[in-house]
Amino acid sequence: MAEDRHKSVEAMMEERTYTYPGFAEFLSADAAYADRYDSLVEYVLRNDTEAFPRKTRELVAIAVTAVGGHVDPCSNHIEDARRHGATEEEIRGAIHVAGIFEGATTIVTGGAALDLAEDPDA
Numbered sequence: 001m002a003e004d005r006h007k008s009v010e011a012m013m014e015e016r017t018y019t020y021p022g023f024a025e026f027l028s029a030d031a032a033y034a035d036r037y038d039s040l041v042e043y044v045l046r047n048d049t050e051a052f053p054r055k056t057r058e059l060v061a062i063a064v065t066a067v068g069g070h071v072d073p074c075s076n077h078i079e080d081a082r083r084h085g086a087t088e089e090e091i092r093g094a095i096h097v098a099g100i101f102e103g104a105t106t107i108v109t110g111g112a113a114l115d116l117a118e119d120p121d122a
Contacts, residue, residue, distance in 0.1 A: 009024050009027045010024075045057055045058075055086045057083055057095075058080045058081035059090060059094040061080055062077045063095065063098035065109075066095050066106045067098050067100075067106050069105060071116060074109060074110060075112075078091055078113055079117050094110075095111070098110070
C-alpha cells in the first residue's frame with residue numbers, strides 16, 4: 001500500500017527543470033529514500049508562502065551553491081529564480097552577499113553561473 005504513494009523517479013525528474021548525471025539512477029536504487037527526498041525538496045525549496053516565497057528560496061539557493069563552488073547548480077537556481085520573478089539585481093545581490101562572507105571564489109562561481117544560465121530576456 002505504501003508503494004502507491006511513491007512517484008516514479010521519472011516523474012520526479014520531469015518535475016525538475018534540471019538533473020545531474022547519475023542522480024536518477026541513485027534515486028532509483030531506493031524508492032523509499034527517493035520519496036522522502038522528493039517530499040523534502042517540495043517542502044523546503046518549492047514551497048511558496050507569503051512569509052518566504054519561492055523567489056527568496058531560490059536566491060538563498062544561489063548564494064549557497066555559489067559558496068559551495070557549484071557552478072551548474074548555481075546556474076540552475078538562477079534560472080529558477082528568474083522564473084519566479086527575481087530581477088538581475090536580486091540575483092547579483094545574492095552572489096554579492098555570499099561573496100562578502102566566503103570570498104572571491106564565490107564571486108567567480110556566481111559569475112560563471114550567470115554566464116551559463118539562460119536569460120529568457122536575451
